[in-house]
Amino acid sequence: MKKINALLAATSCYFLFILVSAGADYVPGEILLKFKPAINTEIRSSATYEKAMERIGLRIAQLNARCKVPFPEIKKWDSRIDSIHLKFPPETDIMSIIKKYRSDPEVEYADPNYIRRVFATIPDDTKYPQQWGLTKIMADYAWDIEKGDTSIIVAVLDTGIDSDHPDLASKLISGYDFINDDSEPVDDNGHGTHVAGIIGAITNNGTGVAGVSWYCRIMPVKVMGADGSGSDAQLKDGILYASGNGAKILNMSLGSPDSLPWYVQAALDRAHDESNCILIAAAGNDGVSQENFPAAYSKCIAVGATDEFDGKAIFSNYGSWVDVCAPGTNIWSTMPNHWVKMNTEGYPQNYASLNGTSMATPFVSGVAALIFAHFGTVTPNTEVEYRIKRAVDDIGIYGLGSGRINAALAVGNYLTSVNSDTIVCWPNPLNLNIHSGIKIKNIPLTSRLSIRIYNIAGELVRNLDEKYYHLTPGYFYAEWDGRNDYNEKVSAGVYLAVISDGKRTAVKKIMLLK
Known part of the structure; x- marks a missing residue:
């Protein structure tokens, strides 16, 4: 098996994207399991959480006896999607256990706890004109129509956000750290703070950078650590937390080629279908047509990256599964004011420029925030998705979706009926x-x-x-x-x-x- 880590580094005139090294592409020893509906109903009928855990323990004991596998630690039960998080010793051959679980008549799903990573790279030249992307997507024209609203919450599922940054602090609301299991999602990598600034840095304040949405609120949800990676169980928890706490847009500048396990799909389905959320994810930085997830999942908007000349960014993944594209090269945004991992690669604090589909994705999230602000939070997410995908500039590039997003078109009050005289x-x-x-x-x-x-x-x-x-x-x-x-x-x-x-x-x- 392999584990892929994002290398956030740069050399003159070259991009360094993703390194592949030996290791596992899932958390050693961990499995997420779901029983068939009748058993889930029985468990959920328990009077207390403790009683539910007792029933789960009994069911797991019976299952493991049938499958002839050792009894694991029951790490967590998530009643929202009926997932049971099991933890075996790290050296356990969990794939053989999963194979046995999947063949059991009482089990609906069993999957590893896969690992996903951020999609960002360091630019080769930090002297490019700052924030060209806002002009390219016509954000300045969009702001004549809509600047955003504080009722709109964008969740940034990432490495955390610097809560003390002067260009972000007043925009942040409470979030959660699923890496360290606490309520302080501190950014110890830098990636999440950069993404957050593109979406909604404080604008028109005479300093720093501007965000796409002037007045949206940002929810930091830490699902990746200092090394820029996190497990699917943490991603699942982050999705459910964000959608269950008022976020309308979930920005996921992360992913991997591994297909989504059932428990992440269930969380995305719940967020999209029950909470009316917009799910936006990065296509990836390998420059290939291979699908990345969660971007390629049917209920997510997959975002590719373009350069300053409306060409495909050299690193951007592409294909029929990509929905739209957005600026993704030399993108200036916020960086933590404290020491983080990206600084060890010679990367500055406070403000900096990055490349990646990770940077393109928050442009789309910012536009989604403007659409919700302009047309109301009760607007069906499918209608917002439609506007994002159709309100684009056709740049004539195969594999980057319907086109490069255009914020002004997305929030414009266009005619809704055909007038023969104007055509x-x-x-x-x-x-x-x-x-x-x-x-x-x-x-x-x-x-x-x-x-x-x-x-x-x-x-x-x-x-x-x-x-x-x-x-x-x-x-x-x-x-x-x-x-x-x-x-x-x-x-x-x-x-x-x-x-x-x-x-x-x-x-x-x-x-x-x-």
């Missing part, structure tokens, strides 16, 4: 010997949009799928290249573009020349 088709007539296609412009942002091309006989020629939609400030435009759904060139003549949002329909005539 134009250009160039019209369309001569494919001169032009590559026709643009159908000024289509307002709406959640149920269809654009279809018909011939004069009323036959459907082309259904312009969402991949043909592009955003300009305030509106979509769609492109048609004069081909049908089978990628064949159509004949010259008159065609009709029918644009509908489910309530109103606009019809525009297109003349195609040969």
Whole structure:
């Protein structure tokens, strides 16, 4: 087995990303188990926690007798998702025990306590213009519409946050440290403080850096230690803590290629489906198309990274599983004012610049906070997710989702019905010997949009799928290249573009020349 550790270091002109060394990719000796529903109901019917633990102990004893394995320490029972955290001696071959558990008729799930890591790298040049990312996502235009609200809580599931930083202190609310099991999530790495500043550093205060959301509150939830890693059991606890204590957005600038065990999926499902949370996670920094989790989980928004020129950041993971991208190179933000592990790599205190999908992810979380602030906390998370994914600038790069986020579009009060008078088709007539296609412009942002091309006989020629939609400030435009759904060139003549949002329909005539 292998354990992957994030190396936060830099050399001139080079990035050092992830080192692989010998070791385990899960916590030695630990298993998280879930019994079948009938047994879980029996356990939860106990009058007290102590009685529940007695029943669990009996069930585990019976299970281990059937499986012929030693009795473990019962570390924790989580009634919210019916998980039982077991601890065997570190040298125990837990994979063989898990195999036996999974074959038992009373067990629904059994998994190791996997380890996940932060996704950040040190920049090679700290003199890049500070905070170019805010301008790139049009945050300054968004702030004309919405600056955020103190009722919106963003949980940063990370290495902790420096509670004494002058650009963060007044924005923080109570959190928890699941690494040391206490209520003081102190950042001893630096990664979490940097992420928090991108989301919501105190803005317009004449010092330091600006955050995407001026007025949101930030909840520090420490699920990774000084070495930038933490276990899935700690991640699960952090997710449930954040979603159960009022957080609307969970920022997870962490992950690994290991698929999610059932107990992390259960925690994410509970946060998303029951607490209406937005789950946002980093795609990873290996520069490959391999999925990373939790980002690739269906209920998370997976975030890739772009550079200052709207190109793919060289380190960013990519693929069809990535939802959106955001600035992720040379990103200035807050750093702890006390000594942390990242300082041992020659990294400064107070403020610094970092690279990584870890840095791209909090831009998206900040935009989500602005959306909730503008449209209300009762807004369904699926609607917020839709706005994040559709309110983007198409930068034409495969594998980075629908595009690079645009904060101004995300919070804009766009028209929700189609107005035929404002929509134009250009160039019209369309001569494919001169032009590559026709643009159908000024289509307002709406959640149920269809654009279809018909011939004069009323036959459907082309259904312009969402991949043909592009955003300009305030509106979509769609492109048609004069081909049908089978990628064949159509004949010259008159065609009709029918644009509908489910309530109103606009019809525009297109003349195609040969």
